[in-house]
Amino acid sequence: MPVKLIRIEKKGPALKRTQFGCLSDVHTLNVTRGCEFRCSYCYARGYSHSPAEGLVLLYSNLPGKIRSELDSPRRRTPVQHVAFNTASDSFQRHPDILKVTYDSMKQILDHGIRMSFLTKGWIPDRFIELFSSFPALVTAGIGLVSISPHYRQIFEPGAATAQERLANIERLRSAGIKPHVRIDPIIPFYTDDERGIRALFHELAKRGVEQVVLSYLHLRPAILKQLKRELPSTTYRLLAGCYKTQDVIEVGTSTKSILCPLILRQKGYDRFKRLAKDYGITCLICACKNPDMSGQRCLRPSPADNKIPGGPEQLSLFPC
Template sequence: MLDQMLPTPVATRGALSNAASRFDPYTREVAMPDRPRTEVREEALGRAITRNSSPDLGFDRSINPYRGCEHGCIYCYARPSHAYLGLSPGLDFETKLIARPGAPEALARELRGKGYRPAVLAIGTNTDPYQPIERDRRIMRGLLEVLRDHRHPVAITTKGTLVERDIDILAEMGPELCRVGISVTTLDDALARKLEPRVPVPSRRLRAIARLAEAGVVVRVMVSPIIPGLTDHEVETILAAARDAGAQAASMIPLRLPLEVAPLFEEWLREHVPDRARKVLNRVREFHGGKLYDAGFGQRMRGRGVHADLLQARFHRACKQLGLAYKLPPLRSDLFERPGRAGDQLTLF
């Protein structure tokens, strides 16, 4: 596959192609203009919270304000989710977005339910809540207002510096109720522009870490994904830069290439770093038992083999030397309360 003719790159986008989803009975390629515009449609929803029982995740509930992500990260493991909408995990994922403006109201209804029991709610685990369209849509800010009013714990993952807009809410919630994870894949701004075409460059994300930390928000730097053979040599320098900016904790996940992500990433390698493409793919296979991806629990988030073990050892050693925590004190669920509403009966005691 490495010797096949490459598709034509699309300006300011990550994917080089737009193949039909795996559920489409026909194999086809949807033509795209040179500079495709971002299209956004709205989706009504009855419930905002999605539940999971994965042993690989440290949470059992999450919210996704948006489907698809304009950031366009070529390695994004969420790309295959667009196939469920009948859209391509390629360019469609970056250009045909779904907004859920009713998510804050739906969340408030769920939190008011008599049977609801609070636990950490994760936001940003699929697509980024602070992607560019959030600037106008403000769905994420609405969700945070609901969580603040209910004193509900939340863990946020993002690459978007728009998170700075909501520092007032995050600081008010404090370290007992919220923390933010900022993902930094590389410190090479030029490489980042190719990997993550519509994400603020890493140097700008480091400034966001500093601003959050200055406001008293607990920040975790997420060195994710680590691309073996391309960015793995940067682990220690990323951790040091984030620590210097004010991060208190760190985590890492090696590159994952589920389903349609694998061929999209191969195309990207052949276009942007052809001299390293074979090395990267061979190293990825070493991490996953000879395949480009192993979805097995306990392996997919870590990898296996000599190089995977060495990467883990380097990461933990650097965290220890820099004073970065791997685990943070748990967020508190016992502070949860349902705010009063107009018309509620007051208690006598």
């Protein structure tokens, strides 16, 4: 479905402080409401304030608001870290979205503030060049669940290809930035088989990835209707069957979610960890999305872990 972009003005604060999991005390901002990528599992599409199908709303005045808020003498809470586009994606394809994103990121970096992003998109060259001037301030995350084109066609039809995302890793590393990789959401019985995991780890290891963060798909009631509408019927029935006996619980502060059964997650994570050893990769379990089991906050333990041999040092925080 073609996406129509509508420019609107951001009325409230551009930078909002959050208190959820790994994002605690981090300021967040979203350049758009809605996203071109239209991932079938996207929780943000189920929000009551989400735009209608086929629409993306662009906050065209964000760069100016960011500058005003950061320069305001009345600001009481210092901004130390900004997480970009937690409910959308920084690198959607529309040139107007990319311009606002670039100008917003430049404002943050020019003020000497750390920033992070997680993307399933293609990062244009001008962003790589910008980040190369601030490698210690940029924490980059690449979302990649599978290298299968069939998976992308079904679950992430608008996102960048796996090869484009792998190229992002190479390009970021060449700019002095060691990106982390999130394998999230893992789709039970679809992207957690040994063959698929090995294929993914093989490609990541070739590009120097040493650590990944794992999390299985967790659903919200509104997303089930979305999946039923967009997935092939057989795929939907298999997926829905995994969750049908699960209760709706609170994840984080107030998010109502349906988790993949604990036994399936435990076996799946063990499979990922076992196979990862063959490729020199360490797996972390996202504690934010697995409240019923032992996990890790999505933090690197020390700045040294972010340092590329021969490259500039990076800071340690990377939120979900």
